[in-house]
Amino acid sequence: MVTNGLSVDIEDWFQVGAFEKCIRREDWDGLPSRVERNSDAVIDLFDRAGAKATFFTLGWVAERYPDLIRRIVAAGHEVASHGWDHVRVFTMTPAQFREDLRRTRGVLEDLGGCRVIGYRAPSFSIDARTPWAHEILAEEGYAYSSSVAPVVHDHYGWPEAPRFAFRPVAGADLIELPVTTARLGGRTIAAGGGGFFRLFPYTFSRWAIRQVNAEGRPGIFYFHPWEIDPGQPRVADAPLRSRLRHYARLSAMEGKLERAIGDFAWDRIDRIIGAEAARAA
Numbered sequence: 001m002v003t004n005g006l007s008v009d010i011e012d013w014f015q016v017g018a019f020e021k022c023i024r025r026e027d028w029d030g031l032p033s034r035v036e037r038n039s040d041a042v043i044d045l046f047d048r049a050g051a052k053a054t055f056f057t058l059g060w061v062a063e064r065y066p067d068l069i070r071r072i073v074a075a076g077h078e079v080a081s082h083g084w085d086h087v088r089v090f091t092m093t094p095a096q097f098r099e100d101l102r103r104t105r106g107v108l109e110d111l112g113g114c115r116v117i118g119y120r121a122p123s124f125s126i127d128a129r130t131p132w133a134h135e136i137l138a139e140e141g142y143a144y145s146s147s148v149a150p151v152v153h154d155h156y157g158w159p160e161a162p163r164f165a166f167r168p169v170a171g172a173d174l175i176e177l178p179v180t181t182a183r184l185g186g187r188t189i190a191a192g193g194g195g196f197f198r199l200f201p202y203t204f205s206r207w208a209i210r211q212v213n214a215e216g217r218p219g220i221f222y223f224h225p226w227e228i229d230p231g232q233p234r235v236a237d238a239p240l241r242s243r244l245r246h247y248a249r250l251s252a253m254e255g256k257l258e259r260a261i262g263d264f265a266w267d268r269i270d271r272i273i274g275a276e277a278a279r280a281a
Helices: 025-030 035-049 059-064 066-074 094-112 133-139 194-199 202-214 240-247 250-263 273-279
Strands: 003-010 054-057 078-081 181-184 187-190 220-223 265-267
Touching (some): 003 035, 035 250, 059 066, 078 094, 202 250
Parallel strands (some): 003 265, 054 078
16 A cells, blocks of 8 residues: 655645735734644544644744644654745745745754754745755755645646656755646646645545555645634635635535545655655656
């Protein structure tokens, strides 16, 4: 049985890309936070299922909820970087990106007491516009990134990128692990979790992961703590498409996660990169 990579992007409900044009960053501290309670619910869910995962965490969250990072580590999960405050990589300069990496890693390592070797870009924002991003990750000593979505999407996407693990920097050890996609009718479609998992029937996600595993490759699955929180505040002035994506089927998410965790083998991403590194192009 192929072991898949299970991951959680730790960010609060108001920090998502869908709301970045209607919620100002300077207002974040005044909004009701639910990230700690929701992340604890995720930890409990994994504990019940006996699953271990990688928690890609914003430095902004870690700084405000240091005990959450300690609980993640104490529960046996990996802590990895999601950047400081959910700024998309393609909006930063190389120098800003490097500083963002260093600032976030410093806080996470101080709180977790363990080395941070993984990174996921906010909104999968490493793409053809950022040829320097992987080079900086390699220079900063990261073992892996899971920052590429090899699909066409209105918010992100690098459709020309490989579907499976690849080495983005010649001569470096860094591995890029794209989020899972499936092939259907000659097209590459998103199937790695998040809104796609929440909105589509569970049978679609199960089929997609099985397709990837049949190729002998692990699925790279992700979701957010706010996705199991139907009681979160509503942003009435957000665009209709954003509201539909963000709020639809929140109440169904936890049950679907329990099914997926039970149907497949999962582990932290740092424990599956060895085999993928050996196969990476």
